[in-house]
Amino acid sequence: MKHVYSVTQVNSYIRNMFTQDFMMQSIRIRGEVSNCKYHSSGHIYFTLKDGRAAMTCVMFAGSRSGLAFRMQEGQQVIVDGSVDVYERDGRYQLYAREITRDGVGFLYEQFEKLKTELEELGMFAPEYKRPIPRYARTLGVVTAPTGAAVRDIIQIASRRNAGVQIILYPAIVQGEQAAASIIRGVRALAAFSVDVIIVGRGGGSIEDLWAFNEREVAQAIFDCPIPVISAVGHETDTTIADLVADLRAPTPSAAAELAVWELSAVEDKMEEYAAALLRAMLDRCARYRSRAQTMGALLRAGSPAGRLKQNRMYVLRLEERLQAAMREKLGRARHRFALTTEKLRGLSPLDKLSQGFSWVMDEAGRGVSDVELVEPGRLLTIHMKNGIVRARAEEKEKVIR
Numbered sequence: 001m002k003h004v005y006s007v008t009q010v011n012s013y014i015r016n017m018f019t020q021d022f023m024m025q026s027i028r029i030r031g032e033v034s035n036c037k038y039h040s041s042g043h044i045y046f047t048l049k050d051g052r053a054a055m056t057c058v059m060f061a062g063s064r065s066g067l068a069f070r071m072q073e074g075q076q077v078i079v080d081g082s083v084d085v086y087e088r089d090g091r092y093q094l095y096a097r098e099i100t101r102d103g104v105g106f107l108y109e110q111f112e113k114l115k116t117e118l119e120e121l122g123m124f125a126p127e128y129k130r131p132i133p134r135y136a137r138t139l140g141v142v143t144a145p146t147g148a149a150v151r152d153i154i155q156i157a158s159r160r161n162a163g164v165q166i167i168l169y170p171a172i173v174q175g176e177q178a179a180a181s182i183i184r185g186v187r188a189l190a191a192f193s194v195d196v197i198i199v200g201r202g203g204g205s206i207e208d209l210w211a212f213n214e215r216e217v218a219q220a221i222f223d224c225p226i227p228v229i230s231a232v233g234h235e236t237d238t239t240i241a242d243l244v245a246d247l248r249a250p251t252p253s254a255a256a257e258l259a260v261w262e263l264s265a266v267e268d269k270m271e272e273y274a275a276a277l278l279r280a281m282l283d284r285c286a287r288y289r290s291r292a293q294t295m296g297a298l299l300r301a302g303s304p305a306g307r308l309k310q311n312r313m314y315v316l317r318l319e320e321r322l323q324a325a326m327r328e329k330l331g332r333a334r335h336r337f338a339l340t341t342e343k344l345r346g347l348s349p350l351d352k353l354s355q356g357f358s359w360v361m362d363e364a365g366r367g368v369s370d371v372e373l374v375e376p377g378r379l380l381t382i383h384m385k386n387g388i389v390r391a392r393a394e395e396k397e398k399v400i401r
Helices: 007-020 061-066 104-120 148-160 178-191 215-223 240-244 252-259 263-302 304-347 349-354
Strands: 027-038 044-049 054-059 076-086 091-101 138-143 165-170 196-201 228-232 359-361 379-384 387-392
Touching: 007 076, 027 054, 054 076, 061 091, 091 104, 104 215, 104 240, 138 148, 138 178, 148 165, 148 196, 148 252, 165 178, 178 196, 178 215, 196 252, 215 240, 228 240, 228 252
Parallel strands: 054 091, 138 165, 138 196, 196 228
Antiparallel strands: 027 044, 027 076, 044 054, 076 091, 359 379, 379 387
16 A cells, blocks of 8 residues: 655655755746735735746845835846745745846846945045046047047037147947946046046947946046046936046036136136226225325325424414404504593593683692682683683682572
8 A cells, every 4th residue: 555645744845855956045037027015024925927937936024135126017027046835835936035127127236236335435425526627738538439429529629629639548338348448548548647537428228338337447437546527328327437437427518518618718707807907906006096195195294394384374373363362452442542532532621621611720820710719919821722811810709609
């Protein structure tokens, strides 16, 4: 009678077979994502399929650090993991440890991974960015010798300043040899001691631009002693070279404008500076002239001649004040004299005589104003307004009034 096995024994046996198979424990499988579900526990359950078969897959929450994107239906992915049997259901499935997108998605994952690594190394830090020379005389260009990029750079640089020397390193910018060619171009132009270097090419797919996402190219740009302007693809394209370079230009044309100074603008600016300098000089001369005039006036005022002049003017003013005071005082004196004269005139005997009065004096020259003082026979002298009369008193008569 044949031996009879239980279901558990069979499932355990099959599981051991998968466990002992080295290939099943470390395998990479490409396929399309289907029935993807993010569980609340953090696990991800999905199906991996191609045109003829499907496989159940699970990524446990502890392995989620190996997933850099959110899985969606229809994505093409490559899953690294192991194939094993879940004994309870008797079903084998793929236990995913790392998931990357296939094709463009894979390149994108590589780009993000390298970007993170270089950022952690500080290669994108602003303190390592060198300033672009304002007035470059020699411009180095690392790009394909044919194509729109080099034509745009030469045309714009020549239009902005025909005196700038352009040195082209004809590099391979696409394919397996591109990275090494770009590195040689950067190092060659650095050895030539140009003032600034433009590294770039025209637009394309991520595969076309991939050489500018290589670690070696990024390291060469970072180590370059000459300031580097990256101009890879279109404005929407971003490469590792753009992040490492000292300055990123959205297009090769923009890179030429950033690298080469415009001669006409500089001439205009020089004219503005000349006009501003002239205005400043004229203003300063005017200030110094005004200051010199002020100082001259102060010197003249402080000189002996100036002091004598000031003192002379002071004396003249004093003399004028004195004369005015004297005239005023003399005027007051004349007025008082006139008043006094009038008063005296009113008291003067001569004035009385002119009015018809007479003045009588006795022989002793004393005035006689009382009849009692006159004796008959006495000699009297009578003063009138126009002369003297000598008379002798014959008699006297006293009149009582």
